Every structure is written in C-alpha cells, then in structure tokens.
Amino acid sequence: MPKPLNLQGRLRKMQANFAADPAQSRGRLHNEKKSSFRDNFQRDRDRVIHCSAFRRLKHKTQVFVEHEGDYYRTRLTHTIEVAQVARTISSVLGLNSELTEAISLAHDLGHPPFGHTGEETLNSLMAEYSGFDHNAHALKLVTLIERHYAEFDGLNLTWETLEGIIKHNGPLLKGVPEYIRNYDTLHKLNLYDFASAEAQVAAISDDIAYNSHDLHDGLRARLFSIEELASLPLLRECFREVDEKYPKIDQYRRQHESLRHFLSMLVDDVLKEAKQTFAKLAPNSSDDLRKAGFKVISFSNELSKNLDVIRSFLFERMYRAPSVMQMRDKVTIIVKDLFTAYSNDTSLLPQKWQNGLACDFSDANFADLVCDYIAGMTDRFAISQHEKLFGKQLNSSGC
Numbered sequence: 001m002p003k004p005l006n007l008q009g010r011l012r013k014m015q016a017n018f019a020a021d022p023a024q025s026r027g028r029l030h031n032e033k034k035s036s037f038r039d040n041f042q043r044d045r046d047r048v049i050h051c052s053a054f055r056r057l058k059h060k061t062q063v064f065v066e067h068e069g070d071y072y073r074t075r076l077t078h079t080i081e082v083a084q085v086a087r088t089i090s091s092v093l094g095l096n097s098e099l100t101e102a103i104s105l106a107h108d109l110g111h112p113p114f115g116h117t118g119e120e121t122l123n124s125l126m127a128e129y130s131g132f133d134h135n136a137h138a139l140k141l142v143t144l145i146e147r148h149y150a151e152f153d154g155l156n157l158t159w160e161t162l163e164g165i166i167k168h169n170g171p172l173l174k175g176v177p178e179y180i181r182n183y184d185t186l187h188k189l190n191l192y193d194f195a196s197a198e199a200q201v202a203a204i205s206d207d208i209a210y211n212s213h214d215l216h217d218g219l220r221a222r223l224f225s226i227e228e229l230a231s232l233p234l235l236r237e238c239f240r241e242v243d244e245k246y247p248k249i250d251q252y253r254r255q256h257e258s259l260r261h262f263l264s265m266l267v268d269d270v271l272k273e274a275k276q277t278f279a280k281l282a283p284n285s286s287d288d289l290r291k292a293g294f295k296v297i298s299f300s301n302e303l304s305k306n307l308d309v310i311r312s313f314l315f316e317r318m319y320r321a322p323s324v325m326q327m328r329d330k331v332t333i334i335v336k337d338l339f340t341a342y343s344n345d346t347s348l349l350p351q352k353w354q355n356g357l358a359c360d361f362s363d364a365n366f367a368d369l370v371c372d373y374i375a376g377m378t379d380r381f382a383i384s385q386h387e388k389l390f391g392k393q394l395n396s397s398g399c
Helices: 007-014 040-050 052-059 075-093 097-106 115-125 134-145 159-167 178-186 197-220 226-230 235-245 251-281 286-290 301-319 322-344 363-375 379-390
Strands: none
Touching (some): 040 097, 040 159, 052 075, 052 134, 052 379, 075 097, 075 197, 075 251, 097 159, 115 322, 115 363, 159 197, 197 251, 226 251, 235 251, 251 301, 322 363, 322 379
C-alpha cells in the first residue's frame, strides 16, 4: 500500500507542473538551514508578515490620509485584499499560492507615507541623486534596512520572491533604479525577463483590488453617486443583475452586492484568459511561462478597454477630486519640510540612524539616508514630527 502523502505533499500534487516549486528555488543570497515545518515560500510569506515595514502599512495612505476616516482602506488593508484575491486566482490556476501570497504581501512595503503623493515628492527631492521608487525601496527594506536577524541584514528572501517584488509589473527594460541595479550585481534577478506567473497574479490582483475598493471608498467619501457608477461599463451590468434579483434591496446593500459582482467579474475574466493562454503555451515548467515573451496573466482585451473607462472616472472624480488634491498639497509640504529639516540638522535623526553616518559620507549617501528614514514613516508619525518641528497642524482648513 502506498504511503499517504503529508499535507504539503497533497498540496504540491494539486499544483500544475508549471507552478513554482519551493524545493527547486534558486535560493537565498545567504545560505540558511531549511525549516523543518515550512517550505521556502511559506517561510518568505511569514517573514514578510512579521517584519516592521509590514506593520507600518497599517497607518499609511491608500488614497485618503490615514486620519481622515476609520473605514477607508489603508495600505495594509489594501495589501490584505490583494493577497486574498491573489491566493484565489493562484489556487484555481494550479500555481503556487504561497509564493503568490508572499509577493502580494510584500508588493507595497516600499511605499512612503501619504501614498503616491509621498512617492512623487520624495522622487522630486531625490532627483539629483538616485530618485525614489517604491519597488526599489521595497527591495532595500527586505535586503538591507530590516535588521532583526543575527546572520544577515534584511529578510533573506528567496530569489523568486525578490524577483516578484521588483518585476511583478513587468521586465525592467529602462530607467532601472540604482538600488536594484546594485543589488542585481550580487544576486542576479534577470531584470529584463518577465517574472513568474505567480508574480503576475499578484500584480493583476493589485489592479482588481484597488479598482474595486476605490469605488467603495469613493462612494463613502461622497465623491460620486451610486447612479453614476451604475452608468459605467461593466458596472452597468452588475447593477442591472442585482436590481433584477433584489428589486426592493436598500441602497447600501445594492451598492455592496453590485461591487461584489464587479470584483467577481474581474477575477472570472483573468481566470478565463489565463486558462486559454496556458492551453496554447502548454508549459511544462515555471520558466516556460517566464519565457513566453508576454504577460501570461492579463485581462481580456474587451474587459481591459471597459476597465480603462472606470480608471479614468476614478482618476478624475476621486484621485483628482478637489478635497483629495487639497490634502495632496498639504502632505507634499510635510514631506518637503521634513526632508529639509533632517538634511540641515542630523541631530534630529534618531540615534540609530545617526550611528550610520560616517565622516566620508557623500551628499548622495546622506540624501539616501534621509530619504530612507522618511520613507519608513507612517502618515501619523510624519504628521506628528512635522507638528513637533514646525508647530503646524494638519487639519481640514490648513497645514
């Protein structure tokens, strides 16, 4: 009688032959003894969850600054939603859901306070040096800045997870951030190739999550109405189905059911496209999908065109709404003021950051240090530090 498979063995048997195999990982920069109860990708996922940068996502902006309301998505709740969608898609497709989850949970670690506004401001301040890119900063966090382990800096994640963090949106063909270039000389990540299918699932799950939950948050903020959403492509069909099935439902439930249908519609489309792509490619390994020469995880052309209409609507009515833009102006001032203050007076930095300073530090290295410190801040800490240094409060009427 054959010996029963253990749990991990049963899970591997359910995965397709083109799923990333943790036993065949390309390894870690620093060799480590294998875990007795977790595979390589499970270990990566757990290290991401337990790192300091992951916890700080709780108080970092998704769209609305953290203090503006308890119900709006933060960078952490967004990340959890991405991971949930990604695990579902990955599991259905027979991919490695642990690698997908590890990449999903790490994909936004490098975001500074105040979301894309914070990133744009830091990139502008660092323009004469190395610039600022949140994917590059995520790599820096998990390979250098997180310092908890006795034998190495960073989290010492596997090659596959690191590749997914920096390439989940596609190959890096030009304008490669300096830190990624430098790290690649130590640990080749094949910058010009597509990432694994698992990483691509994480990327499209990011699109699915934010396009869905930003509609929820925009409605809660009263930036647009339910009826405006019901007139948009894709959403029109979702609202129609709910109205036909539940004609007497209240508006809050109508909204929730319709947007739930919308999310399911996006996931269904990705699954159908991926299954057709896999059938054409007939891959026998994860590298077969990497070397396809195009994204193997994508929306259909028709859905993508309709989704572009929704993205444009969100950009105009939410991301560039007057109230959001007013807050963008305020937090831009905060980041600029903090950068100037720390650059002019190193004693304002915490002692452990001052300990990293050397007499022969170049201007570029010092600017990187200040940038890294600010990028690690939460919204609330950046606001409190600004109030401490400049005596100005961030509120609805001014900064």
